[in-house]
Amino acid sequence: MHTDFIDRIYECSVVPELWPEVLDEIAGLTESRGGLLFSARKVLHWTASDTVREIFSDYVNDGWFARCSRRVCIMNANEPSFFTEQDFWSEEQMGTDPIYRDFFRPRGLGWSAGTALRVPSGDNIVFSIERTLERGPIERDHVEKLNELRPHLARSALISARLGLQRAEGATDVLTALRLPALLLDDTGRVVEANEMIQAMADQIGFRAGNRILLTDRAANETLFAMLGAIGTPDGARSCSLPLRDGLSQPVGVLHMLPVRRTACDLFGHAYALLVLTPIGTDKSPSADLMRSLFDLTRSEARVARGLAAGKTAEEIAMEGEVAITTVRSQVRRVLEKTGCGRQAEVTALLAGLALGTA
DSSP states (O other): OOHHHHHHHHHTTTOGGGHHHHHHHHHHHTTOSEEEEEEESSSEEEEEOHHHHHHHHHHHHTTTGGGOHHHHHHHHOOSSSOEEGGGTOOHHHHHHOHIIIIIIGGGTEEEEEEEEEEOTTSOEEEEEEEEEGGGOSOOHHHHHHHHHHHHHHHHHHHHHHHTTTOOOSSHHHHHHHHOSOEEEEOTTSBEEEEOGGGGGGTTTEEEEGGGEEEESSHHHHHHHHHHHHHTTSTTTTSOOEEEEEOTTSOEEEEEEEEEOOTTHHHHHTTOOEEEEEEEOOTTTSOHHHHIIIIIOOOHHHHHHHHHHHTTOOHHHHHHHHTOOHHHHHHHHHHHHHHHTOSSHHHHHHHHTTOOOOOO
8 A cells, every 4th residue: 555645544633624535535446435434432523525425414413323233233343354244234134224225225325344443542433435336345355455554544543533533723732632641752752742641651651861752661662663763664654553561561551653744744843753542441441342452453363362361372272263273373473463572471471361352
């Protein structure tokens, strides 16, 4: 995916009036009509491509959003992915579903690909790409294109959601409105500006000479500075979230790093990256949501992670799942990469005690 387009996705995080154009371009990648972004915490906020805005204004204002079966299915899915209707229903079931029969199809729509994020901050976010009824279902290769963009869409939408899809007036305004611990960094890791909530994280986030950030989680600190060094490269935005652990290797939150790009520089001046922490608590966050938000594991990777947390070997996990040992070892490597761990024992320590749920 072109770096310039990914930069534009991150630009939307603090300049949300740009979302309609970006959503329209994403729809174009999948031969669809338009795209939407919904975010809800206590209040529903949404934006859409101009091509579908009027239709979805009716969708929200006439009460269809509240009783949409598609949204419920997407929100309950346990895998970080875009889903289509074929993942949930048969054509016969769709034909009798009121949302399709009485709303979408009469308006020339009826095929979509959507994804949802429930993050520990309390934000529920849904992206949906809408295709015309006559064009037919969205193909798997197009879904894969969307999945390549999903991590970037998720990080950017989190910031937009915290801002209520409203443009902020400046850096201080952004950091305050986020209501999450947040920092602005330059490319050396020096803190340009920070909000007051970051002070409550003193056990995990500190400062050293030259006002440079220092994470007490050594592995996370090394990863952070590697990410800062790579952020200007073509692959620099590929991995911009990492777990932050306490002294007992238990996760206390997830750090999201967003590059400051394009017109976002007008708000943030000389800042190079926005670093936001979403605190987590195992007593508050559903297990599937923890994995989606913190580790972005697939269904099969989550199964392997649970096995590792239970102290099982790769051979035992392979036998229980009736899959090849080479497949499990490959999944273990991906779990190591996504959790920022260097060894399997670190994964076990990181995940032990967390209720990781079922796949």
